[in-house]
Amino acid sequence: xxxxxxxxxxxxxxxxxxxxxxxxxxxxxxxxxxxxxxxxxxxxxxxxxxxxxxxxxxxxxxxxxxxxxxxxxxxxxxxxxxxxxxxxxxxxxxxxxxxxxxxxxxxxxxxxxxxxxxxxxxxxxxxxxxxxxxxxxxxxxxx
Numbered sequence: 001x002x003x004x005x006x007x008x009x010x011x012x013x014x015x016x017x018x019x020x021x022x023x024x025x026x027x028x029x030x031x032x033x034x035x036x037x038x039x040x041x042x043x044x045x046x047x048x049x050x051x052x053x054x055x056x057x058x059x060x061x062x063x064x065x066x067x068x069x070x071x072x073x074x075x076x077x078x079x080x081x082x083x084x085x086x087x088x089x090x091x092x093x094x095x096x097x098x099x100x101x102x103x104x105x106x107x108x109x110x111x112x113x114x115x116x117x118x119x120x121x122x123x124x125x126x127x128x129x130x131x132x133x134x135x136x137x138x139x140x141x142x143x
Contacts, residue, residue: 004080006087009041009053016043019050023070042087044071044080051075054084056091059101064092066102085118093143100143106135115139 009016011033020041021032035041035055044052052075057067066088071080092100102120104111116122120139129136 004046004083006042006044006083008039009036009043011036019043023053026068042084044084046075052080052084054088056088064097064100098143100141103136103138106137112137
């Protein structure tokens with residue numbers, strides 16, 4: 001297995017910023033900069049190169065929520081998602097919260113299976129939550 005490590009992305013590092021903008025396909029650069037300043041991103045390095053991120057969001061600025069996790073395809077299947085998740089869990093624990101939440105759309109069986117595989121439990125569903133009218137499946141991980 002290649003050498004992997006995770007660190008909290010540094011908003012002052014141009015390498016970290018470029019990696020976050022490239023890897024977080026849900027944010028534009030301005031939103032990524034704001035979230036970097038809020039210290040929300042954990043960056044996965046494999047052999048010194050950025051190849052994955054996890055974003056810790058906050059529901060109502062109180063409840064930790066795994067807002068995004070993504071690893072470049074060439075680096076999937078090596079257990080790196082666990083490294084990223086562990087970093088997010090430690091960050092959430094440090095806030096004193098007892099649980100971490102996450103979700104995926106109902107039509108995404110692979111992300112749902114991943115959540116269950118890494119220890120999340122099913123926590124409910126909200127019908128037609130997103131702009132496409134799809135249900136969102138929620139997960140909870142006890143910290």
